[in-house]
Amino acid sequence: MSQPATPHSASSPHACRTVAFGFALALSLGAFAAWGAAAAAAADNGRVVPRMVSLGGSCEGCDLSTRKLAGAHFIGSNFRGASLVGSDLKGATFLGANFSGADLSHADLRGAHMAGSLFYHADFSGAGLQGVAGVGMEAAGANFQGARMDDVSIPGLDIHDATAQGAHFDHSRLLGADLHDGHFEGASFQGADLTDANLSGGHFDHADFTNATLIGASLTGADLSTVKGLTHDQLALACHDHGPHAQQGASHGCGHHGDWSPPSPPSPPSPPRAPNAN
Numbered sequence: 539m540s541q542p543a544t545p546h547s548a549s550s551p552h553a554c555r556t557v558a559f560g561f562a563l564a565l566s567l568g569a570f571a572a573w574g575a576a577a578a579a580a581a582d583n584g585r586v587v588p589r590m591v592s593l594g595g596s597c598e599g600c601d602l603s604t605r606k607l608a609g610a611h612f613i614g615s616n617f618r619g620a621s622l623v624g625s626d627l628k629g630a631t632f633l634g635a636n637f638s639g640a641d642l643s644h645a646d647l648r649g650a651h652m653a654g655s656l657f658y659h660a661d662f663s664g665a666g667l668q669g670v671a672g673v674g675m676e677a678a679g680a681n682f683q684g685a686r687m688d689d690v691s692i693p694g695l696d697i698h699d700a701t702a703q704g705a706h707f708d709h710s711r712l713l714g715a716d717l718h719d720g721h722f723e724g725a726s727f728q729g730a731d732l733t734d735a736n737l738s739g740g741h742f743d744h745a746d747f748t749n750a751t752l753i754g755a756s757l758t759g760a761d762l763s764t765v766k767g768l769t770h771d772q773l774a775l776a777c778h779d780h781g782p783h784a785q786q787g788a789s790h791g792c793g794h795h796g797d798w799s800p801p802s803p804p805s806p807p808s809p810p811r812a813p814n815a816n
Contacts, residue, residue: 604624606625632655654673663682677696681701693712699720704724711731717740727750730747753775755776
């Protein structure tokens with residue numbers, strides 16, 4: 539008789555991954571089962587989809603433009619190339635979903651939650667993403683022209699090669715975000731936290747960095763020649779080069795992106811010398 543396999547420790551990485559995968563699979567299967575009911579409801583009610591519906595499975599290239607999807611859950615779903623132009627997605631949750639190439643222009647995503655979702659080359663032009671929160675949002679090459687991304691909190695956001703002229707990122711937390719080689723002409727980063735972000739090679743003509751935090755941010759090759767609100771104090775803690783597009787006064791460099799540590803505190807003053815005894 540073969541011996542039963544020794545179970546993995548509950549604290550092992552393998553066990554944690556197994557439990558997490560099983561949980562995600564159960565959620566996705568439940569979401570897929572709900573898809574038929576959601577589609578039927580959408581057909582019965584014109585363009586209105588019930589709140590809190592879960593949308594799983596595959597809907598590549600489907601048209602959900604102007605639909606009411608506030609509070610919907612997109613879990614492990616495939617909406618590549620889908621059209622959601624002007625749709626109401628307030629408070630929606632995107633968990634392990636793929637919306638690459640989707641058209642979300644002028645959609646309302648205020649307060650949405652993102653986790654491990656893909657939006658490569660998606661169109662967010664004119665969309666409202668105020669207050670979006672999460673981690674692992676991959677949107678390289680996406681179009682954010684004129685989008686509102688005020689007060690978002692997405693550490694590690696990847697929007698390199700993005701087109702984001704005139705977009706607003708005011709007061710957003712974009713720690714470690716990747717904006718390299720993107721087009722952010724006329725964009726606003728007022729009060730944004732770009733600590734350890736990668737802005738190298740980006741185009742920032744007339745962008746506004748008033749009160750933005752750039753601690754450890756990589757500015758190598760970024761065009762900052764006409765930016766507004768950028769001070770020497772902000773630049774003193776950033777990483778940059780002496781290239782033709784560097785901001786005047788930018789003289790501090792870093793070995794590589796994110797290689798930053800706070801300056802050492804000053805040495806304490808020497809104790810006063812004792813007076814000579816006569």
